[in-house]
Amino acid sequence: MTSMLAMHRFKLTGLLMTANTGLLLHLLAGEIKPVADWDWLDIAGEGGSALLLLTWLGLLLKSRPAGYVTNLLFMGLACLFFSLFMDTVDEFVALPDAVTWDGWLESGPMPIGFILMTLGIFHWHQEQLAINEQMRNRERVFREHRQFDKLTPLGDANYLRAQLQLTLADAAAQQQPVSLIMLDMNAFSRVNREYGYAEGDRLLQVLTQLMLLNLRTHDLLCRLAGDRFVIILPHTGERQAQILAEELEQAVRSLAYKSRAQGERLELSASVVALMARDEDPATLLERMNITMARAKQNLTVRYG
């Protein structure tokens, strides 16, 4: 996280120096007011707002990589902060009437700041659309970062349950079928055992990418647990789901995955089952799916896994 801030250190230094210059100008030109003349309400209002803006700036810089949109948002917030800061300083320092530049310092940056912020937020929206495109097949309707599995990263079992609830309700209202695919790798624990967790984790990430490439626009991929994934297929009947399931199974089989250390090819295969949702709640549906998977695994020729 500190590295994120370090990336923006020139911007921060610039802001600090500008604010400092404003302060020095005030001190040079004017005199400090006696405490009795301080207007505490103004100080709390303007000073507090300036402090909050500084917090926003910190959070913004901490969470965003450098770039066009970040610069716009930063400059906007910086102008607003500067203007409020000058307002606050004004409460403590009395300037002679001959000085007129203080009005400019207080009110000038404010509109510029608002314009820059508006531009920034507009471009942020554009950027978010681009990111949403990357998140396609990983999330739908709502975002809940606490329900995202850190490894793959896909929605976890809780996200899946919440999504199933939504999808099933939608489907019932529109009288459309919903199908589910469950994919479980065969002999996956062998990878962890023979190559270590790091290799197993990497394989899961690769498999996630592979599956995402094979999905349609509205399908949603989630990681149930371990090496077991579930895909929600809205507006899809069982036959279509079966075809998709077979395609996924083939995709996994023909993936020529190489281990990181030796570069040797790992023979991969997956058990994939598809089901159409009946009139049932998410928990029952998942349980039914799970039992279907258990049966499919029993009939495997390579039964380890």
Place this chain on the structure above:
Amino acid sequence: MVRTERSDRWLECTTRFIPAHYQPASLIDLALGRGVNAHRLLQGTGLFHEDILTGNRLISPQQFLRMIENLQQQLQADDTSFLLGQQWLPGHYGAASHALSHAADLQDALERLVRLQPLLWPLLRLRLRVDERYIWLDWGDSFGADDQSIFLVEASMAAVTGMSQWLSGQRLPWTFHLAHAQPRHIEQYWVHLGEELRFASPLNQMCLPRSCLHHLWASASVTAGQVAEQEGLKMLMALPATCSLLDGLHDHLVAQVRQPLRLEGVAETFGMSPATLKRKLQKHGTGFQQQLDHARARVAMELYQSRGYSSDEVADYLNFNDRANFRRSLRRWTGLLPSELGNWLARY
């Protein structure tokens, strides 16, 4: 197994006997691989990562349990216990692991696991029971695991499931009984254990049809396995003691379950004063009555499951004259009334 050295010394939660580069090392590897800070992981254990890398550090169960507690706090993932368990057996613990890897069949492997347990699975005591139809595994808490007990049970079950699957080359039809209520992350149980899960059970148990015991395992080398077991037993003898105090007490209570059992008498058998025994039990976060309840629960379950006793017969066996008292006691031991337990058993 008869333990002849019973009056001498016991493993306690502060005895340093677990090589830090065995089971704790794979925990550290997993944690570091998932981005947990090594310092945070070892916080409060008095250990440093460098110590563990030297390969000659012994740690106590208390330190190991603290490490697990830290891991649970630092790594908020539901699959940690299962992943660790899968890695823990047969493991890389010298001769003891070899003995396990070269077992001829499941029975051989489980018996070795029981005999070499302090080396292979130091925190919980594995108990094996074979009756006419089933084999039953259950776990005793050797050192007062307390808040980590669910984690350890998940890990143990994943370990035995994973090991039997790995060595036999197939998924075995295990049934899992878990004492805790069904958790939210049930999918982890599905994926890492299996579908036959029963939560809110009287004991933590795994059960398998007896017919699976004697399928020969292809990868086994029988002679190498026997030699490794002998070496493993020598390693076991080199430990400060071969049995934990709580396990020793449990065995004694089970053996004497039909006699009236009191703290004073038991302390005398163990060659210590009642106050000392009481203090030692407190150190492990437990008490005499709790241990006695646990021993009786286990005996009762064995009578119900393996001998098909009725509740009346179990009450008679355990010398309960008063039926109401037996109902209350059974409820305390297993969480179920006799009638509920009857239903639970019938649903098999």
